[in-house]
Amino acid sequence: MPSFKIAVLKGDGIGPEIVQSALQVLEKVGELFGYSFTFEEGLIGGVAIDQKGDPLPQETLELCLKSDAVLLGAVGGPKWDDLPTHKRPEKGLLGIRKALDLYANLRPAKVYEPLISSSPLKDDIVRGTDFIVVRELTGDVYYGEPRGVFRENGKRVGINTMRYTEDEIRRVVRKSFEIARGREKKLTSVDKSNVLEVSALWREIVQEESKNFPDVEVEHLYVDNCAMQIVRRPSSFDVIVTGNIFGDILSDEAAVITGSLGMLPSASIGDKHALYEPVHGSAPDIAGKGIANPIATILSASMMLRYSFGLTQVADTIEKAVEIALQRGYRTPDIYTEGTKKVGTKEMTEAIISAL
Amino acid sequence: MPSFKIAVLKGDGIGPEIVQSALQVLEKVGELFGYSFTFEEGLIGGVAIDQKGDPLPQETLELCLKSDAVLLGAVGGPKWDDLPTHKRPEKGLLGIRKALDLYANLRPAKVYEPLISSSPLKDDIVRGTDFIVVRELTGDVYYGEPRGVFRENGKRVGINTMRYTEDEIRRVVRKSFEIARGREKKLTSVDKSNVLEVSALWREIVQEESKNFPDVEVEHLYVDNCAMQIVRRPSSFDVIVTGNIFGDILSDEAAVITGSLGMLPSASIGDKHALYEPVHGSAPDIAGKGIANPIATILSASMMLRYSFGLTQVADTIEKAVEIALQRGYRTPDIYTEGTKKVGTKEMTEAIISAL
Ligand SMILES: CC(C)[C@H](C(=O)O)[C@@H](O)C(=O)O
Numbered sequence: 287m288p289s290f291k292i293a294v295l296k297g298d299g300i301g302p303e304i305v306q307s308a309l310q311v312l313e314k315v316g317e318l319f320g321y322s323f324t325f326e327e328g329l330i331g332g333v334a335i336d337q338k339g340d341p342l343p344q345e346t347l348e349l350c351l352k353s354d355a356v357l358l359g360a361v362g363g364p365k366w367d368d369l370p371t372h373k374r375p376e377k378g379l380l381g382i383r384k385a386l387d388l389y390a391n392l393r394p395a396k397v398y399e400p401l402i403s404s405s406p407l408k409d410d411i412v413r414g415t416d417f418i419v420v421r422e423l424t425g426d427v428y429y430g431e432p433r434g435v436f437r438e439n440g441k442r443v444g445i446n447t448m449r450y451t452e453d454e455i456r457r458v459v460r461k462s463f464e465i466a467r468g469r470e471k472k473l474t475s476v477d478k479s480n481v482l483e484v485s486a487l488w489r490e491i492v493q494e495e496s497k498n499f500p501d502v503e504v505e506h507l508y509v510d511n512c513a514m515q516i517v518r519r520p521s522s523f524d525v526i527v528t529g530n531i532f533g534d535i536l537s538d539e540a541a542v543i544t545g546s547l548g549m550l551p552s553a554s555i556g557d558k559h560a561l562y563e564p565v566h567g568s569a570p571d572i573a574g575k576g577i578a579n580p581i582a583t584i585l586s587a588s589m590m591l592r593y594s595f596g597l598t599q600v601a602d603t604i605e606k607a608v609e610i611a612l613q614r615g616y617r618t619p620d621i622y623t624e625g626t627k628k629v630g631t632k633e634m635t636e637a638i639i640s641a642l
Numbered sequence: 643m644p645s646f647k648i649a650v651l652k653g654d655g656i657g658p659e660i661v662q663s664a665l666q667v668l669e670k671v672g673e674l675f676g677y678s679f680t681f682e683e684g685l686i687g688g689v690a691i692d693q694k695g696d697p698l699p700q701e702t703l704e705l706c707l708k709s710d711a712v713l714l715g716a717v718g719g720p721k722w723d724d725l726p727t728h729k730r731p732e733k734g735l736l737g738i739r740k741a742l743d744l745y746a747n748l749r750p751a752k753v754y755e756p757l758i759s760s761s762p763l764k765d766d767i768v769r770g771t772d773f774i775v776v777r778e779l780t781g782d783v784y785y786g787e788p789r790g791v792f793r794e795n796g797k798r799v800g801i802n803t804m805r806y807t808e809d810e811i812r813r814v815v816r817k818s819f820e821i822a823r824g825r826e827k828k829l830t831s832v833d834k835s836n837v838l839e840v841s842a843l844w845r846e847i848v849q850e851e852s853k854n855f856p857d858v859e860v861e862h863l864y865v866d867n868c869a870m871q872i873v874r875r876p877s878s879f880d881v882i883v884t885g886n887i888f889g890d891i892l893s894d895e896a897a898v899i900t901g902s903l904g905m906l907p908s909a910s911i912g913d914k915h916a917l918y919e920p921v922h923g924s925a926p927d928i929a930g931k932g933i934a935n936p937i938a939t940i941l942s943a944s945m946m947l948r949y950s951f952g953l954t955q956v957a958d959t960i961e962k963a964v965e966i967a968l969q970r971g972y973r974t975p976d977i978y979t980e981g982t983k984k985v986g987t988k989e990m991t992e993a994i995i996s997a998l
């Protein structure tokens with residue numbers, strides 16, 4: 287029986303609850319399809335700070351490095367909000383991305399027809415929206431040096447550095463072309479090349495690489511314009527590729543227009559490792575109440591089966607089961623509308639498992 | 643008769659047509675209310691590159707420095723798109739902002755009830771939206787050094803620098819508190835302080851300044867979250883303050899949800915000078931066709947009367963006239979919907995003038 291070793295990092299807030307749901311689904315599909323998954327837990331984020339004094343303890347990193355894939359819940363919360371930037375729970379997230387070299391963050395933005403009324407956009411604008419934002423995840427102003435708050439003539443000065451090498455740009459751009467090739471063959475590259483040199487380099491590399499993908503149509507948008515077009519014509523996009531900070535903003539904007547943040551999974555992929563996590567945060571306000579929506583984490587586990595283990599059919603089955611549970615009217619509070627069945631995390635998980 | 647000297651920079655694309663409309667409106671209100679405006683033209687952007695080899699010729703700068711205010715159309719276009727970053731039409735815009743020290747860019751995002759159906763957002767989400775984004779305009783990664791594309795071990799590396807001094811942050815934050823004080827007394831400060839030190843400094847200054855404005859309620863949002871909330875709960879904002887690059891993205895996102903980019907004016911304000919321009923770009927695709935919407939530029943002229951010359955009543959009159967023209971059904975193609983009168987730039991301008 288094929289066996290996969292998964293590092294499980296539950297993290298903070300609702301992290302533990304929603305990861306638990308995803309593990310149940312994995313166990314069930316393991317039984318049904320004849321795979322075995324072993325789960326080993328590690329600490330990350332706030333809980334790791336509390337227990338180990340470090341948002342990304344060395345043993346967690348080692349666990350991830352020797353696992354076949356990583357499943358993460360969520361990190362952060364008000365409890366750790368006053369810590370300085372370099373000691374925060376988020377530092378664990380940034381550390382693991384870098385250590386595993388997870389340079390491509392795949393963020394699908396897909397509208398589910400039964401949930402279309404929860405989208406803040408007019409139905410006829412958002413209908414049919416189905417694109418992926420590929421966000422570069424290991425470079426840019428997130429990691430650039432020099433950085434810090436310094437003194438100049440007695441005054442504070444804050445500095446961070448946007449920085450990309452051509453190789454860093456090229457690998458994520460290539461990955462995006464490949465993804466576009468497997469979809470509608472349209473790639474939108476987003477930059478601020480009318481102002482930033484780092485963006486001018488980005489655009490140059492995209493133009494160079496597009497010669498290797500003549501079947502993929504390329505569009506260049508400035509980041510401010512893209513922020514507008516995501517709201518204006520979301521269904522026209524197929525794959526959007528951009529740098530780390532622009533991608534942070536645009537992928538969240540893309541997520542919210544679907545009307546169902548609680549539904550959206552993500553994959554962070556490198557050449558050797560991969561990490562899967564829901565798009566939404568740790569939602570400390572509803573942690574422990576048993577009402578968190580587990581679907582984004584379950585779909586993240588499904589992305590893991592698809593991208594890391596090549597188990598396409600099993601992944602399809604999970605995605606289908608989620609749709610069936612929705613069609614049967616099950617809704618956690620975040621996606622509840624009148625006339626549907628309001629359920630908690632546990633019931634939603636059971637509804638999905640019984641639809642498998 | 644009080645007299646005001648206005649520097650007029652028509653720029654590229656539809657710039658000349660829409661500025662012409664605004665000048666007509668200014669002349670008319672001058673007649674009606676007993677003010678005289680003198681207009682002196684200067685070159686900026688692509689047209690300045692073509693005629694002077696410089697997107698911001700010295701004589702334009704001198705003209706602006708000795709004028710009471712600057713009215714600008716729009717700059718840029720495909721003709722100049724292949725020039726390197728430091729020679730582009732946009733460099734004129736960046737140069738003038740810096741030279742006149744226009745550190746606060748005011749970008750109202752207001753939904754006009756007669757145009758609500760053009761908003762991409764559902765009516766009940768966008769209704770009542772009326773906020774201002776205050777974008778810092780003379781610092782951040784737009785101007786930070788070092789910048790450029792360098793070689794490292796034979797490979798290209800792109801670098802830009804995010805940089806803010808505490809004084810740069812403080813003056814725009816103060817301006818925002820003052821603006822909020824004159825409105826609903828709610829200030830949302832946007833940063834990425836969970837990752838960036840420059841943002842951590844930003845947040846610190848906002849917290850320091852908030853002690854001087856105890857009557858103003860302060861909210862802090864991360865930029866990715868704010869990009870979501872602008873789409874989700876736009877009517878909850880009053881004043882949003884943020885840095886240059888985040889403001890570039892968020893103010894455009896805020897503009898597009900109103901459904902009427904062609905309606906939105908902006909003011910860029912410093913302690914000594916001010917510049918007014920429409921939010922939309924130079925729209926080269928429709929330049930010279932006589933169909934551009936002049937309203938954003940006319941409202942920019944109105945902001946000039948209000949903020950630079952203190953002519954509140956005259957500004958109110960112009961804004962009222964725009965609303966009347968809309969109520970009478972006049973629409974340029976960009977805001978046209980069935981059952982209204984589709985008109986060109988000239989007729990729209992006349993409709994507004996006759997409503998004065
Ligand atoms: C928590 C934060 C550091 C993180 C980021 O900015 O990358 C988050 O916003 C995300 O998008 O995963």
Ligand SMILES: CC(C)[C@H](C(=O)O)[C@@H](O)C(=O)O
Nearest residue numbers: 480481510718732735736890
């Ligand atoms: C044209 C460009 C340099 C400019 C900017 O990014 O500031 C524009 O997008 C704006 O917002 O005025």
